[in-house]
Amino acid sequence: MTVAAILPSRNEPSTIAAVTAAVDTALTDTALTDTVLTGCPGGAVVVHADSSDAPDTAARFAATGTRAAKVPLTGLPRGKGAQILAAAHHLDTHPSGRDVAAVVIADTDTRNPDPGVYRALLDRVAGGAALAIADYPRFWDEANLTNHLARPLIAAATGIDVPQPLAGDLAISRAALAAVRRAARALPPELGACVDGYGIDAFLLLRAAACGPVATVRIDTPKQHAGSFPHLPDIYHQAVPVLLHLTAATTPRLPQQQPPARYRAADRDIEPGRLRSMLSTLEHLSEGLDGYDESAWPLPVADAWHDVTSGTPAPDAARRLWPHCTRHVRDWLTSGQHATTSTRADQLAAAHARLHNAVLTSAGARR
Template sequence: MNMVGILARNEASTITGVAEAADKGLHLTFPSCRNVVMLADSGSVDGTVQCFATTRLQAEKVMVCSNGAGSGKGTNVLAISGRALQLGARQVVILGGNLRTPDPEWVRLLASAVAGGKPAIALATHARDRYDASIANHLVRPLIAATFGAHLAQPIGGEVAMNYAFLQEMSSWEAPDSARLYGIDAWLTANALRQGLKVTEVPLGGTVHRLAPVKTLPRCQQVVDALFYVMTWLDKPHPVSRTAAAYREVVSQTAARRSPPQLPPALCDRLTGYVTRHREDLCALFPSIRSLQHAPWGVRIPVEAWPDLLADAVEGLAAGEFLRSRDHLAVLLACRTATFWYEIESLDAQRIDSLLAHQARDTATTVRRRKITFGELFQSSWSTGLWKGL
């Protein structure tokens, strides 16, 4: 049996197209097998579930719904993986319910990347707008390289596939509360690397998600929480042993806004207020920040300074400062993102790709020089921590 799981919350405008593409992809890839298309919905109120229920498919349809309270993307991913394991699925491909132009061929590409009996996960890569994917580009990518020894172009945020053996391994991993929210992708990738499992990146072309307003700051905090949680299971950062291709496109050569986006003035005020209020503590935990200049969004963090700040965060985590490192780093990421938007204004896509690759490699080198070792496990309990009232 093979399965495609679809993640949804208020995706009524796109869910039918995604379900039909999933169904067609399964039929073309596994024409003689039992196939299942599963909807995992967390509290939709726009008719998403009803749209899926009335969509005609060749495959069997399964639905798992939660009421949305305390749930998120991770809740849906865990529901799909749990049902796939229960049904004995050889492969499960997970797609976002917000895809505008889903391609049935993706099912074949992703499923084939995890074929076989050894645990394997496949991560989709998309060429995105130069101003998108800040959390993946500036946080997870360099930290994955620095602590798990893997150069992955897009370690979080896209479509994914897992085989049955991987699902079995995954079922034994402890999940913090943040892994039930937007921390799920970082938790999956980091655990797979921690266990030495096969991780493959599958290029799927340009980004095709329906854009929607996102709460970038809370999302970043959830991702950092989940990633830090898995990092504390290491004894020390792993040396780089997995290398990416010499050039992997993560920035679209064609799709780009004409000018950098602007952080809303209210957000700039909040970031500046946070940096001012916690200045002493930021300097104590992130000593590399002392030489950086003030900016309208708090602090200007150029590319050459970011690896040292990430290494400071890893060092703080190793010293037992989980919450302080997490919350301060999430704010600093917003500052790095705003700085990056202006750094790349005159660069073409290939030079931006090169900058991001070097940023990850420099972070790995900087962390390795620190000779960091991790001590005790941190039992994460999701909260807004220092961000309360920000």
């Protein structure tokens, strides 16, 4: 049996080599040979799923020496999910593919790739998890979709509290990956298009959770990668329909005697010009929002979730929620610049608990 990696990339020439090397170390490290995953590190495979606009990312991958076999898939159409699914399909046809027991999927824009993280993810799958996912602290101004929406919604609806559900660095068992691929093929077209894009992260997590335990690997250093803010609209409109669709299909469960959720919002200063530009972008994105109540968040998320449970298509509910979300992120960045680290973490934890109650009590259905 062996292990594999899938590296999706779009224009990552400066980081692909270091991520490839770190993943290769994790795949072929002798420590893993003692696990049930691999007795044959030479059988490991790294699939590069590239859709860059120039050949430099693929060239850097090709120039990186690895012990694992390398499979370059280049010139693919855009879409993180489509490429991950294509790479998973390709693994089935690779000579070592039938022996693959677990697959690491790693973002390739990571600036501080750590073989220990990828290895720990694989170890958790070797230990029986259907999926293991990195839990990085995030800078307070980042991970807005995760902290304000994805994490509390998943926890409220499924009872599974994953601190960074869209982390981008995960390991998945072969059986769970096969279930993900089957489920993706059965999606209606609009949701299928979301899963072909950034919706893949939520889809992998929530489908794998239906197959077995989800584990998190706690990391102390914040994730360092290309900022996500410029493509917040893309990520939102591809990830949130998937989140709503899959969480609405589950029956909310009260977590048993769990301590309150804790958030890690690492401190850093934002340059005033950059903050001004983010705020004006968000102002523009939330145009047309009527009757906004600053204190209501996260109840609009519960409204959207209740709407989907009552038959509203998830993409429609996501579109309705969008201006509320962008306005809330604007409020968060505006007040957060003056807040302490612990105040920010407490505010996120309080909203998490509030959403939980709103989902469970149907108090979110205010309309």
